[in-house]
Amino acid sequence: MNRLLCLVALIPGAAFAQGWGNVANQEEARFSWTAPLWPSFWMAWTPVTFALFCGIFGAMAVIATLEITRYRDGVERRGVFGLTTTLGDRLFITLLGTAYIFLAWLGIMGQPLWWPLGIAIAWGLFVFWKV
């Protein structure tokens, strides 16, 4: 009899251990990179796309700042392709090339995209170094 009582007492204990206390609580909203950022706004932002544009505009701002100050002030050079480029041109070539690297990989190989990410970084380094 005692053994039975002990077993009965275990049931709510087991339920409690499995998170009985959390049943009525709402799940806490955690940050997600892919969830809508401002659901009531019309541009359908997500943190990922927001970060992407912050990156692009950030890079443009850095290069523009360099170009209009006396550190660079519109310095050009002729690279391996025979093109005369400034820093801004090189950023443009890098970004456009990156878009094509990713599109080509998506079309030919499909996801995931770690390999093209590496290729794109290598391409960017090459462009800023040599082009």
Added chain:
Amino acid sequence: MKTEYQKAWFFVLPVLFLVAFNALVPIMTVVNYSVQETFGNNVFFWQGLDWFEQILRSDRFQAALGRQFLFTFLILIIEVPLGIIIALSMPRKGFWVPVCLVTMALPMLIPWNVVGSMWNIFTLPKIGLLGYFLNDVLGINYDMTQQPISAWVTIIVMDVWHWTSLVVLLSYAGLVSIPDAYYQAAKIDGASPWKVFRYIQLPKMKTVLTIAILLRFMDSFNIYTEPFVLTGGGPGNSTTLLSIDLVKIALGQFDLGPAAAMSLIYFAITLLVSWLFYTLMTKDDAQ
């Protein structure tokens, strides 16, 4: 090397703000759409890069892209030489100059959708002037509503009619800016007309021709209204160019995600070709 006066870029800022509102904000929205799925009502679900993969691998997109490149290639290969020839044969001074210029400018003044309906009525096989003439007088089997070849010929002739003037006017502006001294020197050296064209007129027209080809490339690559009004993309899919297909996906099927992905791919192609073209054409000047 040092380019002059970089601070002049500050004067471009007002335009930049304007462009930000009519171009940048929509493009950012399109990027956001291209990685999500929506069923309307401003509710979006994350989709990742699936749409890009799907579009790039779809036969429909590849076929439309192929037709688009074919169309642009044919347009450029006809309009540019034709425009140069017409510009060369136009008078340089006298009474006929304004007459020629105004006549040349007329097609460009007509709105695109009106051009489409004009050519539609003009080429319809039974009631159109051209359609009737070709079928019933010359006995050529021509029906742009039924035959893909006829439809292609029609949209290309229509575009040549509409936009060759642009190449003509720009080339003409380049031609009249050549001083007489060049021609006199060529005459003294006994240069043939071809040599005059190749070594005097063509180099002098290079800058304006660059602009003309670039404009014609972008306009013909993004063309929508004229073929849509004229053929509606038909018969079948034969004249469904990229922009017509894009509108079908975006507004006809309301697949905003795939349409956004497709328009970004479209944008990337236009950007690359324009940049390549401009860079290659202006490369020699920088040296």
